[in-house]
Amino acid sequence: MGSRIALFSVAAAAAVLLSACTAPTTGPAPLKSPSPEGSTAVTFNPPSIDSVPNDENGKAIKLGYDLMNDTKKLLPNNVGNQLSCSSCHAQAGTVEKELSLVGVASVYPQYRDREAAISTLEDRVNQCLQRSMNGKPIPYDSTEMRAFSMYMSYISKGIPEGTNPPWRGQNVKIDVSNPNLQEGQKLYQQSCAACHGANGEGTPAGPAVWGPNSFNDGAGMANLSKMAAFVKVNMPKAPMGGENPGAxxxxxxxxxxxxxxxxxxxxxxxxxxxxxxxxxxN
Structure with missing residues (x-):
């Protein structure tokens, strides 16, 4: 427990440093109360990975970036499927409408209903590893965890603490009652199978969406409302089978x-x- 608290302090200090704030921090990271969406004027403008400092902090940030994109390769003992963080959080979390992670370091720690407890940014990393990647958690004091934290703090630069960015979440509500599976199968084969495989197994162009190499049933994407919102906003990524992106x-x-x-x-x-x-x- 002591190492976790110490790590939280490091993550909070990194976020403050990277946000160009000067107020000193002491002790564990305080609980943040996000402001309502839109209450604070913020713009979506994550810094480029090419602009990271050429020092030890920069090395950690770049490792975090690599972990986002090559999660399975860099954490083979912790990822139980063929997904990476970027499978859901496109381009290492820097695409505005695809489950962006820009600003996430300004929101956590935060209470979450799923756990009925306060979750830290590090908790969320491990929850994704265990659920979305069907794998195992990494130590809270590991080099990799620090790299994840440093990277997400870096891309959250300029987002004030406690701000709930307007792009966070899907912001789409869909009535998912009474789905038509026959129509869903038809649309999948027409507009999804080329990238995700006829049997959901994935291809080089898209991740597996069911079967042993996909996310498990504890992942957020396994919730119909969340998946439908994600699909509505983001799929298909290119014109496919007569369907256009976002249409x-x-x-x-x-x-x-x-x-x-x-x-x-x-x-x-x-x-x-x-x-x-x-x-x-809701």
């Missing part, structure tokens, strides 16, 4: 997501403990 209807996003999630995928052992106080009412 899917709510019903199409719902149906194809339900079709994908109707298939087998790895089970997360701790899933039964999720939302111990119940899911929040």
């Amino acid at each position: 899917l209807t709510d019903a199409q996003a719902r149906d194809v997501s339900a079709w994908i999630l109707s298939h087998d995928r790895p089970h997360f052992p701790g899933k039964s403990k999720d939302f111990p106080k119940g899911r929040p009412q």
Whole structure:
């Protein structure tokens, strides 16, 4: 526990340094209360990886960037499928509408309903490794964890602490009741299979979306509402099968997501403990 608290302090100090703040920090990172979306004027302008300082901090930031893109290669014992962080967080979390991580270091620590507890940025890294990548956590005091933290602090530069950036989350609400699996199957084969495989196994152009090499059932993407919102905003990435990027209807996003999630995928052992106080009412 002591090493975790110390690491949180390092992460918080890094975020402050990289945000050009001068106020000193002492002790564990304080709980941040995000302001309502849009209440603070912020712009989406993450710094380039080519602009990192040429020192030890820069080395850590670049390692964090590499870990985002080549997670399986760099953490072979901690990733249990063929996904990387960038499979969901496009271009190492720097694409505005694709689950961007820009500003995330300004939001955490934060209470999360799924765990009914305060989660730190480091907690979230390990939760993604265990769920989205169906793998194992990395030590909180490891070089890799520090690199993840430094990288996310770097791309959050200029975002004030406590600010909830307007691009965070999908900001899309879709009625996912009564999906039509037949229509979902048709749309998948027409506009998704070329990149994700006819059997969801993935190809060099796109990650696996079901089966042993995909995310497990404890991942956020295994929730129909979240997947449908992601698909609605981001898929397909290029014109495919008569569908253009960002042009899917709510019903199409719902149906194809339900079709994908109707298939087998790895089970997360701790899933039964999720939302111990119940899911929040939207």
